[in-house]
Amino acid sequence: MKIIPQSKIWVGLALTALLAAPSLVQAADTKLEARLIWGTNDEKSPNPDHKKVDDALAKKLKAMPFKWNNFFEVNRTNFTLVGTNYTKVVMSKQCSIDVKDSGKAGIKVKMFGQGKEMSRIEKSPLPKGEILAIAGDSKNESAWLITIKRTE
Amino acid sequence: MKHELELKLQALLDGELTGRETEEIAALLERDAEASALLGELRNTRTALRGNELEIKLPESREFYWSKIEREITRLEQAPATAPASAWWAALRRRYVATLGTVGVSAALMLTAVVHFRELSSDTFDVENLLGETTALTFRSEANKMSLVWIYDNEQPEAEPDGEFDDDDTIPQT
Amino acid sequence: MALKKDYPSLEDMALVRAAQRGDMQAFEELMGRHRDKIYARAFSMMRNEEDAIDLSQEAWVKGWQRLKQFQGDSSYLTWMTRIIINLCLDQLRKHKRQRADSIELLEEESGGVERQMPVVTSNPTERLERGELRQRIDRALALLSHEHRTVLILHEFEELEYKEIAKRMQCSIGTVMSRLFYARRKMAVLMAGYKREELK
Numbered sequence: 001m002k003i004i005p006q007s008k009i010w011v012g013l014a015l016t017a018l019l020a021a022p023s024l025v026q027a028a029d030t031k032l033e034a035r036l037i038w039g040t041n042d043e044k045s046p047n048p049d050h051k052k053v054d055d056a057l058a059k060k061l062k063a064m065p066f067k068w069n070n071f072f073e074v075n076r077t078n079f080t081l082v083g084t085n086y087t088k089v090v091m092s093k094q095c096s097i098d099v100k101d102s103g104k105a106g107i108k109v110k111m112f113g114q115g116k117e118m119s120r121i122e123k124s125p126l127p128k129g130e131i132l133a134i135a136g137d138s139k140n141e142s143a144w145l146i147t148i149k150r151t152e
Numbered sequence: 153m154k155h156e157l158e159l160k161l162q163a164l165l166d167g168e169l170t171g172r173e174t175e176e177i178a179a180l181l182e183r184d185a186e187a188s189a190l191l192g193e194l195r196n197t198r199t200a201l202r203g204n205e206l207e208i209k210l211p212e213s214r215e216f217y218w219s220k221i222e223r224e225i226t227r228l229e230q231a232p233a234t235a236p237a238s239a240w241w242a243a244l245r246r247r248y249v250a251t252l253g254t255v256g257v258s259a260a261l262m263l264t265a266v267v268h269f270r271e272l273s274s275d276t277f278d279v280e281n282l283l284g285e286t287t288a289l290t291f292r293s294e295a296n297k298m299s300l301v302w303i304y305d306n307e308q309p310e311a312e313p314d315g316e317f318d319d320d321d322t323i324p325q326t
Numbered sequence: 327m328a329l330k331k332d333y334p335s336l337e338d339m340a341l342v343r344a345a346q347r348g349d350m351q352a353f354e355e356l357m358g359r360h361r362d363k364i365y366a367r368a369f370s371m372m373r374n375e376e377d378a379i380d381l382s383q384e385a386w387v388k389g390w391q392r393l394k395q396f397q398g399d400s401s402y403l404t405w406m407t408r409i410i411i412n413l414c415l416d417q418l419r420k421h422k423r424q425r426a427d428s429i430e431l432l433e434e435e436s437g438g439v440e441r442q443m444p445v446v447t448s449n450p451t452e453r454l455e456r457g458e459l460r461q462r463i464d465r466a467l468a469l470l471s472h473e474h475r476t477v478l479i480l481h482e483f484e485e486l487e488y489k490e491i492a493k494r495m496q497c498s499i500g501t502v503m504s505r506l507f508y509a510r511r512k513m514a515v516l517m518a519g520y521k522r523e524e525l526k
Contacts, residue, residue: 209362217383
């Protein structure tokens with residue numbers, strides 16, 4: 001019987017662990033951050049609790065085909081997708097999203113407004129750091145945006 | 153009553169008994185009221201179920217549902233026979249796995265699982281609008297790694313008088 | 327000038343033959359015609375809308391890939407139903423590896439739990455309007471474990487024999503019989519319960 005050198009066995013075990021990591025990551029929970037943002041050309045939000053979004057996000061949003069210059073963060077939630085079920089995330093009293101893992105390194109989203117399901121969206125893949133933004137008009141020539149970013 | 157007999161009663165109902173077994177069970181039924189009652193219950197359940205499955209409709213529009221099927225068919229038909237990534241994995245597998253016996257087998261299985269997962273992945277950016285009054289547009293900025301879905305009313309409402317913005321107002325308009 | 331095909335007026339076999347020659351529109355018409363039934367079978371087995379949508383779409387993709395294998399021995403819908411059932415069974419087996427066995431299933435397989443259910447002597451579905459009956463059946467089915475529901479669906483709705491069910495579910499005929507027995511008894515008890523609720 002051929003004897004395998006111990007060093008090669010350790011290399012083999014380490015390699016097995018390393019190569020198992022991506023498939024384990026695929027099976028692990030997906031961590032996301034959702035933000036409700038108000039887009040406007042007003043310099044200030046009427047609500048003093050609303051702060052302007054960070055520069056990095058502001059830059060990305062301004063690069064999109066929006067007519068607004070200012071973006072204020074209304075709400076932020078970090079959440080984790082577990083298994084194959086939808087996770088409900090309430091963004092405001094009248095707006096929520098259900099999010100689940102798409103099974104293809106991305107997400108599926110159900111968008112609810114005023115209690116009604118409005119849209120279903122899939123973005124696959126959604127790599128770490130990438131953002132899915134869902135947006136629409138709001139009052140007074142402003143806009144609401146929901147950004148979903150994969151953080152892990 | 154023994155469970156075995158109960159199952160035979162059921163099999164009688166379903167026409168799954170042999171000729172001899174059928175005679176045995178028929179004889180049992182003549183003398184055993186409990187067996188008769190049980191058969192009656194099984195028969196009622198079977199009759200109720202047959203032809204009475206609830207009709208369920210697909211909750212997606214035909215076009216949207218088909219678009220995903222068509223895309224997947226096209227993707228599979230266009231996929232190259234050997235992807236470059238799998239060649240790299242195969243070379244790595246040959247180098248490191250071949251000498252490791254059973255450890256190598258598990259590594260090979262994991263490698264196959266990862267490659268298989270990669271080959272199944274495909275870019276998908278789909279939107280289905282569920283409300284007739286709205287339309288959705290999509291936009292992707294590769295440079296900013298951002299994908300946008302813009303939902304707008306098919307008939308824009310008149311502008312409302314100025315008012316304060318608060319959380320309750322930050323809702324999708326329908 | 328080629329005439330535009332009137333796909334909706336073509337019978338299934340004509341569409342199949344066209345699709346076998348690569349006509350994707352013909353295949354789309356087939357899908358359009360039978361999408362509800364294929365989705366419904368997936369939903370009845372998985373009891374989850376997203377899974378049912380995903381699996382039924384996968385079934386259509388496989389249906390396209392394997393078109394040349396379809397010889398017309400059965401109807402196209404029957405053939406597609408076989409595909410979706412197998413996909414659902416595969417998925418349920420994967421889920422089973424990930425979840426603990428239900429207490430119900432463990433009790434049933436250890437034998438005896440159905441004896442605690444008294445025989446339902448009156449017919450709880452008598453005089454029920456068909457729509458109401460179907461709703462109650464669906465409500466009761468939703469309460470069964472995946473294994474019990476599957477065996478009931480395959481036997482009562484797909485009208486497969488014990489042997490065929492055993493083959494598809496990769497278990498013994500004895501297990502099929504036990505599960506079917508338990509499932510039917512449970513359905514009877516549940517339906518009787520709904521009738522009592524109605525009478526209150």
